[in-house]
Amino acid sequence: MDASTPSADDKLMAFAMRTINDIAAGYTGVMVSLGHKLGLYKALAGAGPLSAKEVATRSRCAERYVREWLNAQAASGYLGYHAVSDTYELSPEQAAVLADEDSPVFIPHAWNVPASMWFDEPQALEAFRTGRGVAWGEHHEGMACGVAAFYRNGYKASLVQQWLPALDGVVQQLEAGIEVADIGCGHGHSTLLMAQAFPRSRFSGFDTHAASIAQACRNAEAAGVGDRARFDLARATDYPDRRYGLICFFDVLHDLGDPVAAARHAAQTLAPGGTVLLVEPFANDRVEENLGTVGQLYYAGSTLICCAHAISEGGRMVLGAQAGQARLEEVFRKAGFTHFRRAAETPFNLIFEIRR
Ligand SMILES: C[S@@+](CC[C@H](N)C(=O)[O-])C[C@H]1O[C@@H](n2cnc3c(N)ncnc32)[C@H](O)[C@@H]1O
Numbered sequence: 424m425d426a427s428t429p430s431a432d433d434k435l436m437a438f439a440m441r442t443i444n445d446i447a448a449g450y451t452g453v454m455v456s457l458g459h460k461l462g463l464y465k466a467l468a469g470a471g472p473l474s475a476k477e478v479a480t481r482s483r484c485a486e487r488y489v490r491e492w493l494n495a496q497a498a499s500g501y502l503g504y505h506a507v508s509d510t511y512e513l514s515p516e517q518a519a520v521l522a523d524e525d526s527p528v529f530i531p532h533a534w535n536v537p538a539s540m541w542f543d544e545p546q547a548l549e550a551f552r553t554g555r556g557v558a559w560g561e562h563h564e565g566m567a568c569g570v571a572a573f574y575r576n577g578y579k580a581s582l583v584q585q586w587l588p589a590l591d592g593v594v595q596q597l598e599a600g601i602e603v604a605d606i607g608c609g610h611g612h613s614t615l616l617m618a619q620a621f622p623r624s625r626f627s628g629f630d631t632h633a634a635s636i637a638q639a640c641r642n643a644e645a646a647g648v649g650d651r652a653r654f655d656l657a658r659a660t661d662y663p664d665r666r667y668g669l670i671c672f673f674d675v676l677h678d679l680g681d682p683v684a685a686a687r688h689a690a691q692t693l694a695p696g697g698t699v700l701l702v703e704p705f706a707n708d709r710v711e712e713n714l715g716t717v718g719q720l721y722y723a724g725s726t727l728i729c730c731a732h733a734i735s736e737g738g739r740m741v742l743g744a745q746a747g748q749a750r751l752e753e754v755f756r757k758a759g760f761t762h763f764r765r766a767a768e769t770p771f772n773l774i775f776e777i778r779r
Pocket residue numbers: 559560570571574575606607608609610611613629630631632635657658659660672673674675678679680732736
């Protein structure tokens with residue numbers, strides 16, 4: 424055997440270490456949640472090097488716990504440690520990801536999702552054994568909050584600035600004033616961003632999850648756009664026909680038990696010249712093309728959340744969160760749409776323009 428060829432033992436250790444890295448990442452998630460909820464990152468952000476005592480004082484937390492947390496974060500590469508001065512520091516990049524709630528890469532909320540997945544493990548075990556579905560509203564409440572908050576920052580960075588302008592003529596229509604439907608709007612962040620940007624248009628968010636609709640109504644009040652954004656309980660297949668100039672599906676089509684029926688309802692309620700905006704998790708068409716970090720995240724979320732919900736709705740077509748363009752296009756072609764174009768993409772999303 425060539426000296427450079429890894430032995431079976433080397434390969435075993437390499438794989439074991441890979442899984443230990445993942446366990447360490449799970450521990451780090453708890454540290455991130457504490458750092459966010461206790462204001463530890465905010466105490467560090469923009470402050471330059473600080474001692475553990477200074478971080479503890481600024482965050483009003485107990486110094487001994489804070490010191491250990493700081494060392495855990497330094498070991499994770501989530502902040503810098505200066506050995507000579509025994510101080511800790513967040514770089515601007517680390518602050519953008521960990522401390523700045525308006526940053527498009529702010530991550531702490533995303534840890535609510537795996538936390539809820541662990542919490543919901545008993546129902547996942549039962550679902551695997553029985554084949555039963557698990558509806559969106561059956562998950563721990565952290566799931567909806569985590570997903571909404573995680574996606575909100577991405578929408579804030581891209582929706583009005585990049586995704587809508589990538590659709591042919593849609594910004595001009597929104598500026599002139601059209602009816603817009605946001606299907607499966609969750610907490611309504613996407614709806615409200617559009618309502619804030621286009622005061623002449625009218626926005627209707629629909630969702631089947633009552634707690635999300637209630638939260639979306641509160642968010643609309645807080646955003647001061649209650650006059651042009653409304654939220655109602657409705658399914659993707661029965662929301663009222665208001666002759667929409669734009670119908671949006673943000674990260675929801677693949678969750679539906681019958682996506683073709685939803686696309687058909689969109690076709691029936693779209694105004695002449697109207698557009699469907701479909702935003703889906705980034706995915707290629709073939710499994711072997713999705714086997715990286717994004718696929719690792721989305722396939723796991725899809726197993727417990729997206730497929731489970733689609734099955735709970737009857738599961739006529741369970742797309743999963745890694746459906747890929749070809750299968751998504753097939754859904755809309757079956758519903759009678761003739762135009763389907765990839766308008767934009769990010770490492771996490773595919774954005775499609777669809778017309779009849
Ligand atoms: C992954 S979340 C996305 C929420 C929101 N669009 C966002 O991007 O933050 C999926 C949403 O679809 C909603 N939903 C699931 N099935 C639905 C259906 N049949 N009709 C309407 N909404 C549905 C869920 O309640 C949930 O709020």
